[in-house]
Amino acid sequence: MTHNDLSELEASLDGTLISRENPDFDEARRVWNGLIDRTPLAVVRCTSTDDVVAAVNYAREHSLAVAVRGGGHSVAGHGTVNDGLVIDLSAMNHVGVDHTALTASVGGGATWGEVDALTQESGLAVPGGVFSRTGIGGLALGGGYGWIRNRYGLSCASIVGAEVVTASGTVVTATEEHHPDLLWALRGGGGNLGVVTRFTFRLHEVGPEVYFLAVFHDGRFGETHRGLRAFRDFCATAPTSVSALAFVGQVARDAEGFIEGSEGWPFIAFAALHVGDLQDGEEILRPLLEFGHPLFDGSGFIPYVSAQQFFDTEYPDGARYYWKSLNVPELSDEVIDFVADAGAAPASELSTIDIWHVAGAAAEPVNGAFSASAASFLINPEANWVSTTDDEANIAWTRNLVTALNPYSDGSRYLNFAGFQEEGDDIMRASFRDHYIRLAEIKAHWDPTNLFHLNQNIQPRATS
Ligand code: FAD
Numbered sequence: 001m002t003h004n005d006l007s008e009l010e011a012s013l014d015g016t017l018i019s020r021e022n023p024d025f026d027e028a029r030r031v032w033n034g035l036i037d038r039t040p041l042a043v044v045r046c047t048s049t050d051d052v053v054a055a056v057n058y059a060r061e062h063s064l065a066v067a068v069r070g071g072g073h074s075v076a077g078h079g080t081v082n083d084g085l086v087i088d089l090s091a092m093n094h095v096g097v098d099h100t101a102l103t104a105s106v107g108g109g110a111t112w113g114e115v116d117a118l119t120q121e122s123g124l125a126v127p128g129g130v131f132s133r134t135g136i137g138g139l140a141l142g143g144g145y146g147w148i149r150n151r152y153g154l155s156c157a158s159i160v161g162a163e164v165v166t167a168s169g170t171v172v173t174a175t176e177e178h179h180p181d182l183l184w185a186l187r188g189g190g191g192n193l194g195v196v197t198r199f200t201f202r203l204h205e206v207g208p209e210v211y212f213l214a215v216f217h218d219g220r221f222g223e224t225h226r227g228l229r230a231f232r233d234f235c236a237t238a239p240t241s242v243s244a245l246a247f248v249g250q251v252a253r254d255a256e257g258f259i260e261g262s263e264g265w266p267f268i269a270f271a272a273l274h275v276g277d278l279q280d281g282e283e284i285l286r287p288l289l290e291f292g293h294p295l296f297d298g299s300g301f302i303p304y305v306s307a308q309q310f311f312d313t314e315y316p317d318g319a320r321y322y323w324k325s326l327n328v329p330e331l332s333d334e335v336i337d338f339v340a341d342a343g344a345a346p347a348s349e350l351s352t353i354d355i356w357h358v359a360g361a362a363a364e365p366v367n368g369a370f371s372a373s374a375a376s377f378l379i380n381p382e383a384n385w386v387s388t389t390d391d392e393a394n395i396a397w398t399r400n401l402v403t404a405l406n407p408y409s410d411g412s413r414y415l416n417f418a419g420f421q422e423e424g425d426d427i428m429r430a431s432f433r434d435h436y437i438r439l440a441e442i443k444a445h446w447d448p449t450n451l452f453h454l455n456q457n458i459q460p461r462a463t464s
Pocket of ligand 1: 032078079089128129131136140315416456
């Protein structure tokens with residue numbers, strides 16, 4: 001394929017085509033995870049639905065692999081591809097609010113930070129993630145667990161409409177009235193169905209100020225084990241206005257705001273957001289705040305947008321990441337002891353094991369492809385490191401944890417937190433459960449040749 005071949009596509013675009021010869025190419029090809037280093041043929045930075053149609057048609061007609069990039073934060077690197085075409089939606093980030101319908105219209109390449117900024121002007125929010133720079137595209141299409149999940153559900157459950165460019169290059173609007181099957185599949189089916197150029201999300205009342213808990217306690221002398229037991233007890237009676245997570249790790253050398261001399265100590269951290277009255281939130285979360293000896297405390301009444309950005313600096317662009325996640329029904333003493341010990345001895349001081357409490361609206365069945373697990377906890381081993389020489393040790397740390405924790409899980413995964421290529425189709429079946437066949441049939445209708453396969457892929461299946 002030569003540069004000239006691409007000029008035909010380039011000429012048809014409102015946006016820009018960044019090919020290998022372009023000085024911006026190296027920057028344009030990069031994604032958040034430094035572990036992923038791929039060289040596409042070109043990055044098409046789309047600015048309109050027509051651009052997306054042109055790029056999809058071009059890729060299909062020239063048999064090029066297609067990577068669709070929203071926010072570029074797929075841990076598995078699904079937003080890029082060697083020798084194929086990247087459809088980069090980052091410039092399609094318009095956000096609008098309909099105050100009558102209580103919905104937000106959001107371009108397919110927007111980030112959660114961009115959505116929060118506008119919706120919070122009216123004290124409204126779409127349930128997003130806990131990091132403001134992830135794309136709404138990948139996160140919402142694949143599920144979406146965030147700080148208001150237990151109160152308002154997963155991001156995918158709030159999708160009420162979508163404009164989609166399908167594999168044939170057709171533009172389709174999916175709503176409950178038109179193409180309801182497609183809408184159903186988009187709620188959890190990831191990037192399998194097409195390129196979503198515009199989402200319509202249901203809005204919910206939040207903030208604009210909230211009580212947010214972010215406290216790291218000293219984990220030495222068995223406190224990590226005791227802390228996870230306290231977290232289990234807290235979750236057993238926590239109201240659904242609270243979405244909480246616990247995580248264990250080590251205080252990193254350059255960690256800011258921690259008490260002096262604590263570098264290298266194990267910690268047990270709690271982070272949570274309460275939707276509703278500020279004082280109620282503070283009172284409800286007091287047991288986790290006052291649990292032990294704080295090394296760092298960032299808790300308080302803060303704007304919801306600040307809570308959404310609280311952990312943004314923890315995951316810098318270009319560092320190396322290998323994450324996985326398991327749905328675990330119960331935090332047994334065995335699970336707690338294992339997580340506490342493994343969290344205190346990671347392969348990298350930047351790594352953590354995170355435990356998300358999933359309850360209330362987040363545990364309810366979604367009217368969509370996402371198959372809510374009956375499990376109450378999501379356990380994520382997150383290996384985060386910097387040097388290429390540490391790749392093997394960190395990847396092994398995460399994999400060993402998954403192997404060890406798997407017997408305690410229900411066998412399903414939250415697919416957005418990692419690529420599970422090595423676990424194959426079985427993990428897709430286990431995670432989509434009884435939605436798998438319907439999703440595969442809808443996939444066959446809209447993408448029979450699996451043009452969109454760089455994602456948590458569902459093989460198209462002819463209707464039985
Ligand atoms: P991309 O790399 O741009 O895309 C990933 C996938 O989504 C690709 O398969 C792509 O085809 C598809 N896709 C993206 N946009 C579109 C679109 N408009 N149309 C069609 N397909 C599209 N998940 C949570 O649930 N909660 C969290 O709190 C959370 N925190 C995270 C924090 C960090 C630092 C990171 C890296 C990830 C986090 N995740 C979280 C996981 C996150 O949901 C996934 O990594 C997600 O894929 C990111 O979406 P993206 O658009 O940025 O990714």
